[in-house]
Amino acid sequence: MVISLLTCWLVITVGCKKNDNEAPQTAIRFVVPSNFPTPVYQFTNNTVSNAGFDLGHRLFYENALSIDNSTNCGSCHQQFAAFANLDHQVSHGVNNCFGTRNSPPLFNLAWQQNFMWDGGVHHIELSALNAFVNPCEMANTLDNVVKTLNNKPSYPQLFISAFGSSEINSQRIFKALAQFTGMMVSANSKYDKYSRKQNGGEFTNDELAGYALFKQKCSSCHTEPLFTDNSFKSNGLELNPKDAGREIITLASADFGAFRVPTLRNVALTSPYMHNGSLSTLAQVLNHYNSGVKNHINLDAKLKQNGVLGIPLSATEQQKIITFLNTLTDNEFIHDPKFAELPPL
Amino acid sequence: MKSISIFKSLTCVALICIIASCKKNNNEETLAGQGKVNLEFENKVGDQELELNTGAYTNANGDDFKITTFKYRISNITFNKADGSKNLIPESYLLIDAADEKTTLQTIEHVPAGDYVSMDFVIGVDSVRNFAGAQTGALDPAKGMYWSWNTGYIFVMLEGSSSKSTQADNKLAFHVGGAKAPNNTVRKVTLPFTAGGLRVRSNSQPEIHLLVDAAYLFKGTTNINFATLSGFHGGSDAVTIANNYATGMFKLDHIHN
Numbered sequence: 149m150v151i152s153l154l155t156c157w158l159v160i161t162v163g164c165k166k167n168d169n170e171a172p173q174t175a176i177r178f179v180v181p182s183n184f185p186t187p188v189y190q191f192t193n194n195t196v197s198n199a200g201f202d203l204g205h206r207l208f209y210e211n212a213l214s215i216d217n218s219t220n221c222g223s224c225h226q227q228f229a230a231f232a233n234l235d236h237q238v239s240h241g242v243n244n245c246f247g248t249r250n251s252p253p254l255f256n257l258a259w260q261q262n263f264m265w266d267g268g269v270h271h272i273e274l275s276a277l278n279a280f281v282n283p284c285e286m287a288n289t290l291d292n293v294v295k296t297l298n299n300k301p302s303y304p305q306l307f308i309s310a311f312g313s314s315e316i317n318s319q320r321i322f323k324a325l326a327q328f329t330g331m332m333v334s335a336n337s338k339y340d341k342y343s344r345k346q347n348g349g350e351f352t353n354d355e356l357a358g359y360a361l362f363k364q365k366c367s368s369c370h371t372e373p374l375f376t377d378n379s380f381k382s383n384g385l386e387l388n389p390k391d392a393g394r395e396i397i398t399l400a401s402a403d404f405g406a407f408r409v410p411t412l413r414n415v416a417l418t419s420p421y422m423h424n425g426s427l428s429t430l431a432q433v434l435n436h437y438n439s440g441v442k443n444h445i446n447l448d449a450k451l452k453q454n455g456v457l458g459i460p461l462s463a464t465e466q467q468k469i470i471t472f473l474n475t476l477t478d479n480e481f482i483h484d485p486k487f488a489e490l491p492p493l
Numbered sequence: 494m495k496s497i498s499i500f501k502s503l504t505c506v507a508l509i510c511i512i513a514s515c516k517k518n519n520n521e522e523t524l525a526g527q528g529k530v531n532l533e534f535e536n537k538v539g540d541q542e543l544e545l546n547t548g549a550y551t552n553a554n555g556d557d558f559k560i561t562t563f564k565y566r567i568s569n570i571t572f573n574k575a576d577g578s579k580n581l582i583p584e585s586y587l588l589i590d591a592a593d594e595k596t597t598l599q600t601i602e603h604v605p606a607g608d609y610v611s612m613d614f615v616i617g618v619d620s621v622r623n624f625a626g627a628q629t630g631a632l633d634p635a636k637g638m639y640w641s642w643n644t645g646y647i648f649v650m651l652e653g654s655s656s657k658s659t660q661a662d663n664k665l666a667f668h669v670g671g672a673k674a675p676n677n678t679v680r681k682v683t684l685p686f687t688a689g690g691l692r693v694r695s696n697s698q699p700e701i702h703l704l705v706d707a708a709y710l711f712k713g714t715t716n717i718n719f720a721t722l723s724g725f726h727g728g729s730d731a732v733t734i735a736n737n738y739a740t741g742m743f744k745l746d747h748i749h750n
Binding site: 269 | 624625626627628629633634635641642643644676727728729
């Protein structure tokens with residue numbers, strides 16, 4: 149009785165203190181999930197702060213950053229699709245311009261060494277640059293982005309809060325965006341809870357069977373826990389790829405038609421699939437690996453073992469792998485209000 | 494008359510004052526502290542001055558050409574003393590654009606006072622900074638000379654035309670960059686100073702006058718034939734050009750101490 153009264157009193161006083169200090173917002177922190185490796189991006193020279201993150205959040209959903217005030221990052225990277233672009237095979241930017249590649253999902257970017265399907269961008273802070281200036285995305289110039297933000301009354305104050313002065317330059321814009329996108333960590337799927345032996349992580353027999361098959365057939369490229377080995381390969385999507393992929397960056401013919409092995413986390417939410425968005429369901433993807441693999445000159449050897457193209461999988465095996473892939477969906481992440489769309493200022 | 498002589502004597506006093514103050518400065522000259530150094534970049538093509546759009550030039554292969562854009566980056570400026578010690582100037586990243594006069598005369602600050610016998614610098618941007626995330630100042634991608642689809646700085650850019658080029662409108666477009674093997678185009682050059690060297694003092698601002706010869710993109714180790722090579726963005730051809738310009742694009746003309 150005495151103890152519970154004491155606890156009661158403690159809770160009340162602590163509660164009071166908190167209100168007195170008027171600090172309802174807890175300081176935002178980047179936390180490495182216990183089943184994840186060391187991140188590539190350590191926020192060096194870009195320590196995450198609430199104000200920096202909030203500015204990045206604002207910028208991510210700011211239409212004024214596109215040349216005609218029509219498009220923001222969230223137009224192509226939607227939270228409900230784990231920040232991929234649902235139903236768009238290839239990106240759709242300003243002036244109804246269609247790009248050539250499928251918008252990848254955005255999460256766990258702090259663990260990524262290279263960005264874009266061809267890995268041409270090597271730093272998270274610069275991953276937004278192409279979106280700003282690509283004539284088929286936001287079609288803007290960095291000088292104009294800076295000018296626009298300077299002319300919007302609320303921004304100078306947001307830059308003061310985030311960086312200590314009202315100066316707006318491309319470096320600060322990129323750093324704020326990297327605080328926002330770098331903080332997008334998705335690590336609370338059923339699979340993660342299974343790996344960490346947490347509540348809600350009990351796999352069914354089918355999920356266990358699918359997991360075992362996945363480890364056998366798929367994880368040499370889609371390696372746990374990030375579900376990519378960060379390499380660039382051809383999985384035999386096309387015999388004559390229209391997009392040269394990694395070769396554009398390395399200029400090496402062995403990289404012609406090779407693309408970054410994408411993560412499979414949240415894959416049930418990110419349809420359509422592949423760099424060109426050519427497959428629209430997971431069933432089609434499994435069917436591709438079973439019987440659709442083309443003998444492209446740079447097809448990865450793992451997909452051409454003993455002269456057999458692809459990865460032979462029975463219908464039930466395919467179904468079980470899909471059942472496992474569904475455990476990679478992180479509902480907490482796609483509903484996290486920290487990352488939600490913001491109304492215009 | 495009187496007023497004139499007063500004026501004269503006043504001028505005299507003023508002159509003496511000026512001379513005295515000069516003297517004073519010379520006497521107080523000290524090797525402590527830091528000074529500033531001006532770098533002047535005089536862009537040339539061989540013996541000719543570089544004239545964008547209008548100048549007509551011939552490369553070592555005998556091909557005619559004109560230049561519409563000539564820009565380059567230098568970084569990691571280091572001043573070396575006779576005793577072998579080196580002073581790397583922090584944050585020395587410069588972008589020079591032949592079309593922008595403001596960039597052809599730049600001031601290097603925070604140079605430790607001393608007597609220097611040579612300077613080194615990197616043509617381009619060192620590999621560390623090339624891969625270090627969002628930058629500002631001369632390295633702000635808003636200033637151009639940057640690839641957004643294949644992240645990295647363009648180190649040297651020469652665009653123009655030649656009747657020998659097989660590209661549309663006889664264009665030439667050489668974009669040298671890349672800081673990764675096997676196509677690393679980061680090059681370091683050393684320029685020995687002439688007798689007398691460079692004297693940096695906290696109270697003076699010496700000037701180093703450099704000649705920058707664009708013809709060296711196309712000669713030095715490999716003579717470039719515009720019919721077979723009229724442009725690229727990085728890659729192994731960029732390495733060929735970088736090897737060329739590392740042999741003599743930058744030359745010391747003279748130093749005003």
